[in-house]
Amino acid sequence: MGIRTKLKRNRTQKKGMPPGSLVYIGDEQTEEVTVSAIAFDSHGMEEFEDVSIDKIKTLIDSDQVAWINVNGVHNVQLVDQISKKLGLHPLTTEDILNTDHRPKIDFFEDHLLSIVKMLDLSAESTDLDIEQVSFILMENTVVTFQEKRGDLFDPVRLQLQESKGRIRKSGADFLYYSLLDVIFDQYLIIMDEMDDRIAELEGMIMEDPDNHSLQDINQYKNTILQLKKTVWPVREVVNKLINRKVPYIKEDISFYLQDIHDHIVQANDMVETSRGQLYGLLDVYYSSLSMKMNEIMKVLTIVSTIFIPLTFIAGIYGMNFTNMPELSWDWSYPAVWIVMIIITGLMLVYFKRKNWF
Structure with a gap:
């Protein structure tokens, strides 16, 4: 409720402003925005903390592949400075600052912007943590803008540190694919967990339906609705990514992009299946309640x-x-x-x- 109020208030502030006006739209954050980076090639890698604006420019211009990660987008001035160093359009920066943006992808001559959602399911409840991640892919650089600290990218960092697979031998496009793949794999993990919980809930309802069962069904329905709103638009994003030919994505990456497309299709199918199970569970609940009566x-x-x-x-x-x-x-x-x-x-x-x- 508080997040929705905050989002609404910030949107109201933008009313009447010209296109490209920079206003942060999202949950209130108090932690400091930090910038870290990893520069690598086939021979080695370097990690940097508290990266300055000038250092960002140096990393972009170097021959190594650079991954620049911005933790937090609530500092509008800092995000604007980084965007200008990257040569981004003001409308692109505006999209990055809007953490309630629908997943999307925009192609430009020398870079692309893609916005997806990173998900995490609470172990104790049906609460779904949704964090927006904005990607800027350039010839030798990937920039990620996250809402807050903490992410799912540790496996990618480990691959870079230990030079596992082809990631250190490839360019920024393969790094971009690897980061997306981690996010989309999490979708499947969450859907598997949801399937297990729904099956457990069905067993409880068949055994002893009560008012708490109806409340649980409604909570799961809300979570599945959030998943549908998050996962469904990503299919369009990946389709455009596969079909659009741009110089900063090599041909051999298309096979890997097809793999994440398959993951998204599977995740969407699982969302629809779980949604149908929950509506069927309502019928089971009322039937069990009627039999009990x-x-x-x-x-x-x-x-x-x-x-x-x-x-x-x-x-x-x-x-x-x-x-x-x-x-x-x-x-x-x-x-x-x-x-x-x-x-x-x-x-x-x-x-x-x-x-x-």
Whole structure:
């Protein structure tokens, strides 16, 4: 709720401003924006912390492949300075500052901008952490703009440090693919986790449906809706990436891009499957609840039916008329009890043979 209010307030601030006006749109951040970098080639690599604006220009102009990572985009002035060093259009910078942007890709003569979402699912609840990552791909440089510290890119950093695979022998386009691949693999991991949780929820509902079950279904529906809004547009992004021929993406990378396209298609299929399962789970919930209510009503009906003749007998001998010869018998009281017990037993046997319980 607070995030939505913040986003709405920032959008209101932009009302009436000319295109390209730089306003940060997103959740309020207090941590300092930091810039780190990795420069590498087939012979080695270097890591840099607290990279200055001038150092960014030096890395871009060097012969090595550079990965510049900006942690935080809430410092509008700093992001603007970095964008100017990269030669980005003001509208591109505006998109980077809007952390609620729909996934997209824009191609320019010497670079591209792609915006995707990095996801993380809470282990304790259905809360989905959605962080926007903006990529700038140039001939020898990849720049990533993240909302905050912490990401999924440690496997890529490890590959660079240990020179695993072809990443150090390839260019910025392969590094760009590797970073996207890590993000999209996380989509599949989250969907597998969601499938397991939905299956567990289905078992709980079949066993004992209650009000908490309905609340859980609605929470999972909201999470699946968020996943659909996040994952579905990425398919269009990857399609454009595959079909567009640009000089800073080599032909041999197309095979790798096709691989992440397959991952996105699979993730979308899993989202739709989970969405259908949840709607089916609602039917299961109401059916289980109805069956549970029917069982309760059946027990109550059987109890009521058994007490009807017993109430009738007790009503007769509770009228206290004077001329009732049974009242003066010595064995009248135990005789009535015996008759009631026999009637109850016979009715229970009859109900059992009818499989009513």
